[in-house]
Amino acid sequence: MFRRREPVPFAFLADADRFRSNVTPPPRQRSSAGQLAGRWLLGLTIVAGLVGSVILGMPALATPSGTPAEQSQASQGR
Numbered sequence: 001m002f003r004r005r006e007p008v009p010f011a012f013l014a015d016a017d018r019f020r021s022n023v024t025p026p027p028r029q030r031s032s033a034g035q036l037a038g039r040w041l042l043g044l045t046i047v048a049g050l051v052g053s054v055i056l057g058m059p060a061l062a063t064p065s066g067t068p069a070e071q072s073q074a075s076q077g078r
Helices: 011-014 033-061 067-076
Strands: none
Touching: none
């Protein structure tokens, strides 16, 4: 009925952090000039789109300066 408690060797878990493989991965292939140019072009396109959207959106975010006077005159007329 009673289970015997035996120590479980968890030393293999501690060794897993220090394990070094003797198999080296293959070297990374260098990107071609066309791939590098494509990455730069994509990045510049994204940045230009973000800057353009901010520039085009600025007038919509700006509060007009002449409208508060017109609203106050309309409210006084009631």
